[in-house]
Amino acid sequence: MALNLSTVRSLHAASYLILSSFLFACEPPQLNQQEYDWTLPKGFPRPLVPKDNPMSAAKVALGKALFFDVNLSFNQSTACASCHQPAFAFSEPKKTAVGSTGQRHRRNTQSLVNVAYNSNLTWAHSGLDQLEQQILIPMFSENPIELGITGHENEVLQRFKNQSYAKLFEHAFDDSNADFDRMVKALASYVRSLTSFASPFDGYAYQNNDDAMSDAAKRGMKLFFSEKVECFHCHGGFNFSQSSQHENQRLDLRPFHNTGLYNIDAKGAYPVYDQGLIEVTLQPQDMGKFRAPTLRNVEVSAPYMHDGSLATLEDVIEFYAAGGRGHGTTNPLKSAFIAGFDLQLQQKQDLIAFLNSLTDRQFLNSNVN
Structure with missing residues (x-):
């Protein structure tokens, strides 16, 4: 059965709310869209656009x-x-x-x-x-x-x-x-205008195409939306990023997280050349916090993390499975969601298969200049 809303709900109530939040309409802002055709799939919300720069x-x-x-x-x-x-x-x-x-x-x-x-x-x-x-x-x-x-x-x-x-x-x-x-x-x-919603996952989740995703990707999807690995907490919603706003949802969820990549003084410090959000806010609790990016097309956007220090998706899975890297695993400022987990080799491969199912080949091919 394809991943319709009831299926998502059965995976986990929290993941359902995050994934389908765009369907819960609030009062849309009054924006001048100038008849621009976003070519979005049915049900997907339009982005917010400044009034002084309408799309055309x-x-x-x-x-x-x-x-x-x-x-x-x-x-x-x-x-x-x-x-x-x-x-x-x-x-x-x-x-x-x-x-x-x-x-x-x-x-x-x-x-x-x-x-x-x-x-x-x-x-x-x-x-x-x-x-x-x-x-x-x-x-x-x-x-x-x-x-x-x-x-x-x-x-x-x-x-x-x-x-x-x-x-x-x-x-x-x-x-x-x-x-x-x-x-x-x-x-x-x-x-x-660079919108991407034609991945195998989209075909499975939103177009009820059971064959759009492989069995391995479906198993990986269940892991992704599980409390065992907790990926969806920071990479949630239809854009697989906590940093999302649109015409039906304007709530700012503070999408910055310390993932335990570093801990150079045993007190939570990141390298002085890049300490993340604290450089802007000057708030000690923001040390090492960076924005969780979208996972759409993540298969082709290596290397990963703010400093490009993880070369492959396999490296990323191992990093989160360990609950951080090196001394970063004991970083006192690390997000509570980065707790580590144990997965069998097949489960790791399934999780990567799911991440690869977020690749939109149509988008990638159509934007080659």
């Missing part, structure tokens, strides 16, 4: 052109897509990102899959909740340098004042003039 197909088209254009970097070496590569679910197969000057960053490149639903952006910033804010960081940040536009603003803008881009800006904004405000809004619109 023309804006998405402009944003896509900008996203793949190396001219957006000051030295014309790097595009947004250089780090957010479609084949890897808009992440990249590197431990940490490398900017346009060759500077290595401290954090792993996050996938942009369904980022429109994120209530918080980046790995550890509780104040960034709009893509229009976040996009300014790779464009203008000086430490670390990503696209490196700061100090080269006029030079970069001139590259987009040509006939081809003039038509794109005209269609998107009824004005052919390129400026950074419009570029940011177009980029945000394109990134919001």
Whole structure:
């Protein structure tokens, strides 16, 4: 029997509530969607969109052109897509990102899959909740340098004042003039358009296709939604991430967690070069907390964790089975859900089979430029 709502309920009441929360309608916000076609499957909610940047197909088209254009970097070496590569679910197969000057960053490149639903952006910033804010960081940040536009603003803008881009800006904004405000809004619109809901799991869970998932993946799904491994507590909901908001649900669940990756002083400290949410909040209890990312398309978004320190899904399963890594297992600030568990080899393989069932090949193939 396919995973309809009653089946999910039988797996566990808590997992049912998390997985199907988007069906419980609240009063939707009054947003200007401008007739944009999200092409979402029936029953899935639309993302929240700022009133001052409504979605449009023309804006998405402009944003896509900008996203793949190396001219957006000051030295014309790097595009947004250089780090957010479609084949890897808009992440990249590197431990940490490398900017346009060759500077290595401290954090792993996050996938942009369904980022429109994120209530918080980046790995550890509780104040960034709009893509229009976040996009300014790779464009203008000086430490670390990503696209490196700061100090080269006029030079970069001139590259987009040509006939081809003039038509794109005209269609998107009824004005052919390129400026950074419009570029940011177009980029945000394109990134919001990257929705992925056509995985084997979606076919099984939401389209009642019993054959969409393998038997191993179905067994792994039951483990995923069980209290034994407790994955669903942090990777819940239709987006498999606690950091989700949409037109029917605006509750902020504080999606940051300390997973016991480090404990360098036996008191819970993370390495000084990256201590997570505490850097923003200055609250001691936020040491080592990072946002739980979506697990959609996780099969292709290796390596894992905020610092890319786990190379494979097998490594991730072993990490959580151990309840952390090394001294991190005794980190006093570690989430209560990271308690460790015992699984047989076949169960671990089943769990990975389920995670692989979240891969949306249609999404990956359709976004290759």
